[in-house]
Amino acid sequence: MSSILTRAATVALVAAATLVAPELHAQTTLEFPTWQAEEPGVSTWWKDLIAAYEKRYPDVKINMQQVAFAQFVKQMTVRFAAGNPPDIVHLPSRDFASFADQGWLEPLDERLKRTDIPATWPPLQSEMQWNGKTQGVLLMGYGGMLFYNDQKLKDAKLGVPKSPDDWLAAMKATTDASKGQFGLATITAEHPNMVVEMASWVIGSGADWLKGGNYNFTDPAVVKAVDGWRQSVAYAPKGTNSATARQLFVDGKVTFLRDGPWVWGALGKAPPDVRPNLKIGALPFPVTPGGVSNSLHLATKTEAKKKEAAWNFIQMAASPEWQSRYALTGSPAPRKGALTAADLAANPHLKVINDEAAKAHNLFPEVQPVRAQYNDFATLVTKSAMRMISTPDPTSKVLADLQAELTRELPLK
């Protein structure tokens, strides 16, 4: 009898424990989709940060998911539109305004007041304002960089280019398409970053395709700069997206790559005989084109408990320790003094990256209607860029058509 009772009590205890256990160990899981989960360099920082966060907050788990960059904004838009936003919102900053304009992002001014972020972040943090409210924390502002294969330049008896004309000449001298060797790797297929490639030449030359609150694509200075970009594309393999362009450079098949400083982390994957030749420097433009890169946000629809947990994560990412580690990956961290003099001395490439970030001019449009509908703007500019790559139509004609189409589809007034 007593054994039956003992067994019954054991079963009851096990059942009770099973029922109560989930309550005792209930975990909050934060969803965190990003395009950087597999990006060499910065992905390690994210993984380490998540591990440290989960150690500090054992009742919270962060589920980081990789989403391809080309699809990222579309996927996020659909999720927000369907009322199912992620808990930690990571956005390319150029698309921030189109999300803020829908009222999807949480104003952070009250939370920011309790941190040192307003005092230690650069003026670019103001890009995170929409309708007078700060709705994000900038994670990176950068200057565009020139990556080059030093050996190929030496073979062609050339130095590192100092002007756009030098650069074009060096591309030409190092291109031999019949041997699969190209002067430049750049985006030559339909891709959201095509605008950045073209804008780098325009802003870099000191021109601007938005001037005085109007479209300015027919300005001769803009036409000349875009012509420069168009010439450069002639020395690049066709049908290339940003990932393939980087891979071609890392494999030692091209001489130049214009990209963000985060590519530094990917150079470690180069073959041992190629890696010593891959160098980083400033773009050969009179003005450094750059801008806000990516930022962290909270969604208005996220439940309060998760919002708090996500804010703790953002605060941790913005802390001096993690900003310093971020800067050491090669990505310019926004926090003032993220790198020490010793860090810069030990890593000379970080000095040029940070110098370029400090003097960069924003290559993304700052006019409110374009910011709110950046996707439409980028689609039309990309279509014109592809027209210049794939047809012999004169640059001035393509840009005049683009200006007319933008004025019709995306009026500024």
Added chain:
Amino acid sequence: MRAIGADAAPRAPVRERRRPTLKAAEQRLAWLLLAPALLAIALLIGWPLYVIVQMSARPGKALAISQLMAQPFGTANFERVLHQPALWQAFGHSAVYTLGSLIPAFIAGLLFALLFHRSFPARRWLRSMLLLPWAVPGVVVSVTFLWMLDASYGVVNAVLRDLGLLATDIAWFVDARTAMAAVLVPTIWKSFPFFTITILAALQSIPETLYEAARVDGATPLQQFRHVTWPGIAGPALLAALLNALWTFREFDIIYASTRGGPAGATETLGILVYREAFESFRFGTAAAIGVLMLATATLFVVLFMRVLKREFA
């Protein structure tokens, strides 16, 4: 003593309860058996169509579907798309893409079916292999052809260069003049096995005696094809052509994965345009309006095609 009921008013003749006829009972049973299928069609096809038509008549740019559906009815979406040069360009591209893949795929399918109708070693094995392109997902087909036709590192350019047929590499998917041809090649490769299998099945149902009779009458192989083979396969072959045309007309994955409708809209078909409007510009209303126009075009095509088929086989 009166008999009970003797002075009662004459009773109305008692109506005999009519028993359902066999035909009515059969009809009722048929409707009952059809009901689950009809319900499924109403839910899975009717309801989405109703939503799309509703959406197409809600002008305005709203990212949340609930906001869009709250807009008043109007014709602005149709006015906008009908005045868009991109729509007419996409209609043209869809027509070229549909006919450009249908005709070669049909001819290739017919030729392979005639070949596989004959006996030769390894025929069964090769017939199974032939089905593979049809089973491969469109995205995988695109990636394969993207590499084969790559401007700088593709095998096609390399072979053409070695043969002395090319002086400079052709950027098949990036040049506006060759992009449509480049997306047609994988589409044809993927779709011809469907014709082969359909026509082969029809060929096997033609009695051999008809061919024997034709040969006895002195018919040449071409005459045998014209008067025996074609009448035997025409029905299934034309039906397969109709189905394939409809699939190709709304094709999305092969084009999107290879060119995304580019370069500069050179391969932007209606399916790609709908996607761009919905998921790049987030104009769900105009995307739905283009969808409705596509549906109307496809319906018109089917009605005309069925008339031709009926006339042919009346």
